Amino acid sequence: MKESPVAETRKISPALKMSLELGPVLLFFVAYFVLKDRVFTIGGREYESFILITAGFIPLIIASTLALWKLTGKLSKMQVMTAVLVVVFGGLSVYFNDERFFKMKPTMIYLLFGGALGIGLLRGESWLQLVMEEAMPLKREGWMILTRRLCYFFLALAVLNEIIWRGFSTETWVSFKTFGLSAAIFGFFITQAKLFETYAVEDDKTPKA
Template identity: 30%
Template sequence: MENKTPTPPKKPSNFWIDFGPLLVFFGAFQYFKRSQPEQAMLWAAGIFAVVAVIALLIGWLKYKHISKMLIFSTVIIVLTAALAIFSGNKTIFYMKPTVINILFGFAVIGGIFIKKNVIKIMMGEAIELPDARWDTLAMRWGLFFFAMAALNEYIWRTQSEDFWATFKVFGFLPITFIFTLTQIPFIQKHGKMRTE
């Protein structure tokens, strides 16, 4: 009798769970700025937080699994949105991407030194690399997160509120995607992508 190893279920595509709330945030901001330009960001932040929590619950109910990164991001969204709304200080919400990216940067680079490579944990099922190369890849991602934090700080401090809201939704994601693509030659040179 043939022994068959059960095939693990494929990981779900979480695009709408991850980025749906961002699109709702952008739509809400565009809607409210027409009638309440001074309060539009705070209204949009509140809606963003509510939708982020709903998306988290949908993800759990549908897939019975939620990434720790998504849980962490949702907690930060809710906290910064609540603080911004109750204090009336939009700066708190502007700094949310800064805080998240700095914490991710420290987590990724710190993981190298405690032998808990976060990037390997996240991507190890799809990529084969020697441990030393995993550390290099993690260092690159850590520095990228710090760069994204600095970019967010520059944008919200120097550009208009409307520009920041647009860039938050349609700028950070393409930059992250492009950075990911730039790492493929390194992976191909020192390892390989898993096909199974």
């Protein structure tokens, strides 16, 4: 039987992978707190530092995403969608000189991911399993439970981001985006340890009929 071609996947060091994924976000955080009180005039138009940092963040996230693709041979749908939304909403913020567009980006990301998982659940499927099965082998019941929980979690993060950027200062939002969202996602998966243990796929030694 002829096998369909599969894109080659290459391994890179975890440290390099993390630097490419988190480096741009951390640089955004540092740049904001270094320049947060400054206003720049370009072409007769005033721009707050947040807008200029966003303008610099766009090519940076594109470069890091392309570097990941070059080094590993593949990109996840989440990485691609994140890069696209950074370009779209970051570009709108820079073009209209309005930071609100970029602050909406996490809301749109989590609504899209939560909505996609929800659509899969309505079809009786776990679309999360399609992209993460190799990393976390689980029984189907486990995937359905995890998908349902992650769907609700993403929707909750979308609501939380709206509350933070609309009700608090830009400084608070930048800190929340840089550390709060990452910590929340890490904490979510830590709390699923019991599920991973209960529904882990084990070697099936039972003879098949």
